[in-house]
Amino acid sequence: MKTKKINSNTLLLVITIALFFVMYLAGCVVYNAKGFTHLQTFLNILINNAGLLCVTCGMTCVMLTGGIDISVGSLIALDCMFLAVGMERWGMSAPLLCVLVLVIGVVFGIVQGFCVGYLQIQPFIVTMAGMFFGRGMTAIISTDQVSISSNEWFVNLANIRIFLPFGAYTNNKGVLQVPYIRITVVVALIVLVAIFLMLRYTKFGRSLYAVGGNEQSAVMMGLNVPMTKLKAYVLSSFLCSIGGICFCLNTMSGNVQQATGLEMDAIASSVIGGTLLTGGVGNVIGSFFGVLINGTISTLVKTNGKLLSSWSNIAVAALLCFFIVLQSIFANIKAKK
Numbered sequence: 001m002k003t004k005k006i007n008s009n010t011l012l013l014v015i016t017i018a019l020f021f022v023m024y025l026a027g028c029v030v031y032n033a034k035g036f037t038h039l040q041t042f043l044n045i046l047i048n049n050a051g052l053l054c055v056t057c058g059m060t061c062v063m064l065t066g067g068i069d070i071s072v073g074s075l076i077a078l079d080c081m082f083l084a085v086g087m088e089r090w091g092m093s094a095p096l097l098c099v100l101v102l103v104i105g106v107v108f109g110i111v112q113g114f115c116v117g118y119l120q121i122q123p124f125i126v127t128m129a130g131m132f133f134g135r136g137m138t139a140i141i142s143t144d145q146v147s148i149s150s151n152e153w154f155v156n157l158a159n160i161r162i163f164l165p166f167g168a169y170t171n172n173k174g175v176l177q178v179p180y181i182r183i184t185v186v187v188a189l190i191v192l193v194a195i196f197l198m199l200r201y202t203k204f205g206r207s208l209y210a211v212g213g214n215e216q217s218a219v220m221m222g223l224n225v226p227m228t229k230l231k232a233y234v235l236s237s238f239l240c241s242i243g244g245i246c247f248c249l250n251t252m253s254g255n256v257q258q259a260t261g262l263e264m265d266a267i268a269s270s271v272i273g274g275t276l277l278t279g280g281v282g283n284v285i286g287s288f289f290g291v292l293i294n295g296t297i298s299t300l301v302k303t304n305g306k307l308l309s310s311w312s313n314i315a316v317a318a319l320l321c322f323f324i325v326l327q328s329i330f331a332n333i334k335a336k337k
Contacts, residue, residue: 074134079244212279
């Protein structure tokens with residue numbers, strides 16, 4: 001009877017998923033007294049990282065082509081500031097502003113995608129310019145922190161709680177706590193499922209893998225490589241703008257320094273999830289668990305109460321190095337075979 005061999009890509013995904021469960025179970029054991037075992041603790045990780053999940057899905061698509069996008073953090077800041085100032089100072093409709101934010105994301109992606117795909121400029125240079133542009137435009141709109149409080153529609157949307165029919169518990173004060181998620185989690189999970197299906201079952205999804213795997217072979221197959229890259233960056237920026245709306249619903253404010261370093265979190269989550277920096281390999285399920293690992297580390301540090309928040313960055317950096325080395329080892333083994 002023949003046994004089916006597990007390839008290195010599947011093994012990386014298994015390692016990522018196993019690492020998340022080990023970390024989370026360790027947190028449940030160590031911080032049981034602090035409520036880490038409650039379902040709401042896990043749901044809070046999803047709530048706090050809903051925007052990051054949307055951004056990471058887009059980042060994964062770009063990285064599959066062998067590219068990278070370091071402008072996503074500045075685009076999030078621009079989206080949040082545009083929403084905050086638009087509602088609080090310009091008196092604009094919140095739904096209209098959300099549509100305009102998505103349009104900004106598409107335009108952002110078209111410009112960057114055209115430069116990468118058709119002008120063949122290095123993705124790092126193009127998106128670094130996009131990063132500076134995004135931060136600059138955010139400061140032009142306003143250098144102050146603008147809180148959102150007067151727009152009833154947006155405030156009500158942010159305060160929506162979707163209660164779950166299971167996992168309820170009684171806290172130390174004897175009050176029944178029913179687990180809930182917010183609308184941002186629903187949006188993020190819809191994005192996750194949509195991108196998973198797109199990558200798995202559509203021609204465009206297969207094209208992303210083909211371009212990242214071997215660009216010359218993709219050309220010989222008749223694929224329009226420049227257009228595929230352009231579409232990847234448009235998709236990334238569009239999902240980033242969806243993430244920006246989710247981010248704004250969580251923070252209810254706009255700030256020039258908002259989402260600083262978020263691009264690194266998205267890249268780290270994708271790599272930890274098994275996406276190769278060289279392109280051609282990866283999936284959003286792995287990226288999802290990469291986001292969960294990132295969020296779990298931050299939650300563990302906060303639950304401890306005695307550790308500086310910087311320790312979460314150190315832990316993520318260590319994991320990132322570990323997975324990059326692991327990817328390199330598997331790639332060398334594959335090359336020798």
